[in-house]
Amino acid sequence: MAQPANVRGMPPTSPLSVSGIHLSYGDVRAVDGVSFDVAEGEFFGILGPNGAGKTTTLEIAEGLREPDSGSVRLLGEPPWPRNLALLPRIGVQLQASAFFDKLTAREQLETFGALYGVTAARVDEVLELVGLTDKAATPEAKLSGGQRQRLSIACALVHDPDIVFLDEPTAALDPQARRNLWDVLREVQARGKTIVYTTHYLDEAEILCDRVAIMDDGRILAMDAPARLVRDLDAATRVILERGALPAEQARALPGADQVAEDELSLTISTRSPAPLLSALAERGTLDGLQVRTATLEDVFLELTGREYRA
Amino acid sequence: MTLIETPRERTAARPASSTAFLALSKAGFLGFVRDKATLFFTFLFPMMFLVIFGLLFGNEGASGTSIGIVGDGPVISALERSEAVEPTRLDSAEAAREQVRDGDLPAYVEQNGDTITLRFAASDRTQAGLVNGLVAGVVNQANIAATGQAPRFTLDAAQVEDESLKPIQYLTPGIMSWAISISAVFGAALTFVNWRKKQVLRRLRLAPVRPMTVLGSRLLVALGVAVLQFIVFVGVAMLPVFGLRLSGQWWLAIPLLLLGTLSFFAIGMLVGAFCKTEEAASGVANLITLPMAFLSGALLPLDAIPQWLQNVSLVFPMRHLNEGMLDVMVRDQGIGALLLPAVVLLGFTAVVGLIAARVFRWEA
Ligand SMILES: Nc1ncnc2c1ncn2[C@@H]1O[C@H](COP(=O)(O)OP(=O)(O)O)[C@@H](O)[C@H]1O
Ligand SMILES: [Mg+2]
Numbered sequence: 318m319a320q321p322a323n324v325r326g327m328p329p330t331s332p333l334s335v336s337g338i339h340l341s342y343g344d345v346r347a348v349d350g351v352s353f354d355v356a357e358g359e360f361f362g363i364l365g366p367n368g369a370g371k372t373t374t375l376e377i378a379e380g381l382r383e384p385d386s387g388s389v390r391l392l393g394e395p396p397w398p399r400n401l402a403l404l405p406r407i408g409v410q411l412q413a414s415a416f417f418d419k420l421t422a423r424e425q426l427e428t429f430g431a432l433y434g435v436t437a438a439r440v441d442e443v444l445e446l447v448g449l450t451d452k453a454a455t456p457e458a459k460l461s462g463g464q465r466q467r468l469s470i471a472c473a474l475v476h477d478p479d480i481v482f483l484d485e486p487t488a489a490l491d492p493q494a495r496r497n498l499w500d501v502l503r504e505v506q507a508r509g510k511t512i513v514y515t516t517h518y519l520d521e522a523e524i525l526c527d528r529v530a531i532m533d534d535g536r537i538l539a540m541d542a543p544a545r546l547v548r549d550l551d552a553a554t555r556v557i558l559e560r561g562a563l564p565a566e567q568a569r570a571l572p573g574a575d576q577v578a579e580d581e582l583s584l585t586i587s588t589r590s591p592a593p594l595l596s597a598l599a600e601r602g603t604l605d606g607l608q609v610r611t612a613t614l615e616d617v618f619l620e621l622t623g624r625e626y627r628a
Numbered sequence: 629m630t631l632i633e634t635p636r637e638r639t640a641a642r643p644a645s646s647t648a649f650l651a652l653s654k655a656g657f658l659g660f661v662r663d664k665a666t667l668f669f670t671f672l673f674p675m676m677f678l679v680i681f682g683l684l685f686g687n688e689g690a691s692g693t694s695i696g697i698v699g700d701g702p703v704i705s706a707l708e709r710s711e712a713v714e715p716t717r718l719d720s721a722e723a724a725r726e727q728v729r730d731g732d733l734p735a736y737v738e739q740n741g742d743t744i745t746l747r748f749a750a751s752d753r754t755q756a757g758l759v760n761g762l763v764a765g766v767v768n769q770a771n772i773a774a775t776g777q778a779p780r781f782t783l784d785a786a787q788v789e790d791e792s793l794k795p796i797q798y799l800t801p802g803i804m805s806w807a808i809s810i811s812a813v814f815g816a817a818l819t820f821v822n823w824r825k826k827q828v829l830r831r832l833r834l835a836p837v838r839p840m841t842v843l844g845s846r847l848l849v850a851l852g853v854a855v856l857q858f859i860v861f862v863g864v865a866m867l868p869v870f871g872l873r874l875s876g877q878w879w880l881a882i883p884l885l886l887l888g889t890l891s892f893f894a895i896g897m898l899v900g901a902f903c904k905t906e907e908a909a910s911g912v913a914n915l916i917t918l919p920m921a922f923l924s925g926a927l928l929p930l931d932a933i934p935q936w937l938q939n940v941s942l943v944f945p946m947r948h949l950n951e952g953m954l955d956v957m958v959r960d961q962g963i964g965a966l967l968l969p970a971v972v973l974l975g976f977t978a979v980v981g982l983i984a985a986r987v988f989r990w991e992a
Contacts, residue, residue: 379834404836415831417655418822419662424655431651432835472831 330393332357332480332511338377338387347373348384349535355480355513360506362522363515364614365532366627371515372412374532375484378513379409392479405433408478408510412485414469416457422468423453426475433476440475447471447501463494467501474505481505483514487521499525519614519626523547531618538621543614550620552612553587556594559606560584563598571597645841652837652845660815660849669814670853671860674807677927678799678861682870685795693758696724696736702770703763704739712762721745735759796872800865801881801953802926805946807861808854808885809892809917815850816896817909820988825905829990847893854889858882875960881953884966887973888949894977895945897984904992920944925951948972 333355340348348370355361363371376382378389380396380403389396394403416425426440444450447467452460460468466486473481486502487495495518502525506512516522522529523543530540539546553575558568560583568577568586573594576587588594591609598604618626660666694714697704698721708715716733718724724736728747734755735748746763748756772779823829832842858881865872895916903909921927923937924947930938941947952969955961 381830381833399833401836404834407834409831409834411827411831413827415827417828418659420655420658424658428651428655429831429835432648432832432837434647 330390331355332392333361333378333513334390335374335378336388338374338384338389340373340377340382340384346535348377350387351532351535351537352387353530353537353540355511357511358506358509360502360512360525360527361514362526362529363513363532364517364519364522364529365515366517369532370535371517371532372484373535375482375513375515379407379482405476406479408473408476408481410469410473410481410483410486412488414465416465416468416472419456419458421454421456422449422460422464425457425468426471429472430475435476439477443471443475446474446504448497461494463490463497466490466494466498470498470501470505474510478510480511480513483512485515485517487516487518495521519618523614529614531614531621533618533622539617546614546617547612550612550617551589552616552620553589554591554612555610556586556588556591556598557608557610558584558586558598558603562603562605563601573597645838648835648837649841649845649848652842653848656819656845656849657852660853666811666815670807670811670857674803674810674857675861675864677806678803678865678870681799681803682796682865685799693755693762694733695759695763696727696733698724698736698738699740701739701741701744702773703744703766704737706766706770707737707763710762710766735763737763794871796865796870797958798929798954800861800872801957802921802950804858804861804885805888805924805950805953806917806921806926807857808889808949809920809946810913811853811857812850812889812892813896813899813913813917814910815853816846816893817899817903817913818906819846820897820900821903821906821909824900824989824992833990847890850893851886851889854885855882858885873958875956875958877960877962878957880956880963880966884949884952884956884969884973887970887977888945890977891945891949891973891980894980894984897988898980901984901987901989920946923947924949945973945976 331354333353335354336352338348338351339346351370351374353361363374365371373382377384378391378396380389380391380398380400383397391403392406394400396403396407417428420428423440423444426443427437430436430440441450444453447470449464449467449471452464457465457468470481470483470486473483483502487498490498499521502512502514514526526543528540528542529546530537531546532538541549560579560581563584565577565579565584568574568584571586571594573588573590573592574586575589578585578587586594595609598607615626660670693712694716695707696718697707697715698718704715707713718727718736721736721738724733724738725747727733728736728749731749731751733749734752735746738745738747744763744767746760748759750756769779820829823832862872862874862878864870866874896913899909899912899916903912920941923933923941924930924944925941926946930941933941948969952966955965959965
């Protein structure tokens with residue numbers, strides 16, 4: 318007997334598939350028709366300014382809220398209503414750090430771990446993963462912001478879930494703590510986890526994510542690999558020289574130079590073909606202090622919404 | 629979503645809920661013993677009331693009327709045996725007269741052969757009347773005894789309560805009921821408000837743990853704290869300075885106290901379901917526990933309040949807890965005295981707990 322075609326030829330189901338979800342709070346359309354699929358092992362970012370609907374989208378995907386319409390399949394199952402079979406396979410870090418009062422870092426992890434039947438050895442492993450081994454005996458309330466976020470991520474990972482949801486894990490951290498956390502997130506991805514995370518730092522998403530969805534006003538405006546989004550923007554590359562390194566007229570005559578602008582400090586040449594322009598500059602020996610700026614996700618956001626990105 | 633929604637949840641194999649239950653209970657106990665403010669309101673604060681009231685009323689009513697005695701003879705011996713007077717032996721009539729004049733003693737009795745002398749301070753008429761009556765009674769009995777005849781009429785007079793019903797005897801169960809209500813109502817209400825605010829509830833919802841396991845662990849903490857309170861309060865009240873004397877089946881108070889804790893916990897859950905902030909929750913919890921304690925006879929004797937308020941207080945679990953505890957701890961009653969309070973407390977818990985579970989919210 319022939320197998321049904323849809324089983325035989327089907328690609329592996331994606332760990333998370335969200336289609337056409339809507340959710341309003343009264344008059345506020347927090348999520349207004351959002352669809353996306355996340356592939357296994359992918360680091361997927363949902364970006365956007367505050368109030369864009371990132372948290373609400375995540376909550377619906379996790380099964381914390383029922384959408385007004387649309388559907389979600391998480392690891393092949395609907396996450397709503399509360400699906401106890403699914404919960405051990407997902408890890409969630411919430412936007413507020415949800416900890417028990419007065420417990421040390423290790424005790425927090427042990428308590429959350431026990432909800433999943435996790436052993437003490439695993440607790441040590443996770444502490445190590447997030448770099449908190451030497452803070453194990455420190456009360457959670459005495460940890461720094463970055464350490465607390467890492468503990469929160471550890472609590473989401475303690476039961477070794479297949480997919481992890483992280484809601485703005487790097488918000489309100491200083492640059493050093495953010496970079497430490499990036500290392501942790503990369504390590505988590507290296508262990509084969511699928512990561513769905515939100516951030517309002519576009520630069521960070523560009524560095525970390527395999528694919529991003531840019532959200533504004535409850536909708537996804539664009540979704541792709543960050544590099545491809547930037548490339549598709551077809552924005553000019555800007556080559557910036559120290560003022561006086563080259564007269565403006567000469568700059569205009571260079572191969573590939575589309576536009577030249579000058580201010581008190583610098584001379585900026587816009588180009589769509591940076592390679593010939595840069596080699597011409599190299600031939601002239603005017604590479605001192607030269608900077609090349611390509612477009613970023615912020616430019617993509619500007620292009621999509623017509624306004625400057627403000628987190 | 630309410631606590632009693634479980635039928636809609638699909639169940640499947642998951643970690644043993646006993647592991648989760650024990651871990652959550654342990655986390656709860658650690659949180660309790662490490663929080664100084666909670667420890668203060670659980671133990672020291674009610675203890676202050678016990679100590680102040682205990683010392684203030686400590687000897688009142690316990691001792692009989694004090695009286696000086698001088699010399700020897702049947703009347704003096706009878707006075708010494710009497711429960712009603714507290715005799716102080718003095719060397720001479722002069723010394724005794726001195727003390728009465730100074731107001732240190734209300735009166736003294738001297739027996740010198742067959743002559744009985746009673747001298748009293750008239751400044752306190754009540755005391756003087758009491759002493760006169762007492763001594764006259766003793767002298768009359770001695771007279772009858774001296775005739776060798778059996779007395780024709782005998783008067784059998786005794787207090788209804790345990791003879792040792794000093795204030796500490798009713799202060800201890802009362803203040804303990806109040807203290808347990810504070811810790812259980814505040815404990816439940818603040819935990820749920822705080823957990824909702826800090827998204828711990830939401831985090832627990834995303835873990836494969838049943839609401840009943842979470843609730844049960846908090847209940848275990850509340851019951852454990854109540855037992856600790858019982859041990860500490862009874863232990864302190866039994867110190868010689870306070871002199872609590874427990875009656876035979878005092879341990880019957882423990883099941884009663886656990887039932888009381890259940891009903892206070894249910895009140896706390898209800899408060900925790902309605903309040904959004906910890907401040908609001910502790911305000912409401914105060915608004916419930918304090919009047920309940922006053923109207924239930926836990927802090928004041930019941931007969932100090934009007935009858936209609938006494939009737940109103942029958943709806944409070946503390947009223948029944950307090951009565952039951954008095955019965956078994958100091959009134960020397962047996963298991964029968966538990967029946968009514970236990971039924972009322974269980975019923976109260978069931979009704980309020982069900983309402984609380986219905987209005988329970990996971991989200992702010
Ligand atoms: N519980 C809620 N009640 C009412 N409005 C809400 C609630 N949560 C979010 N919103 C509104 O929905 C919109 C999206 O919010 P959110 O998903 O939190 O955005 P983001 O996480 O991107 O900052 C915002 O306008 C916010 O004010
Ligand atoms: Mg958010």
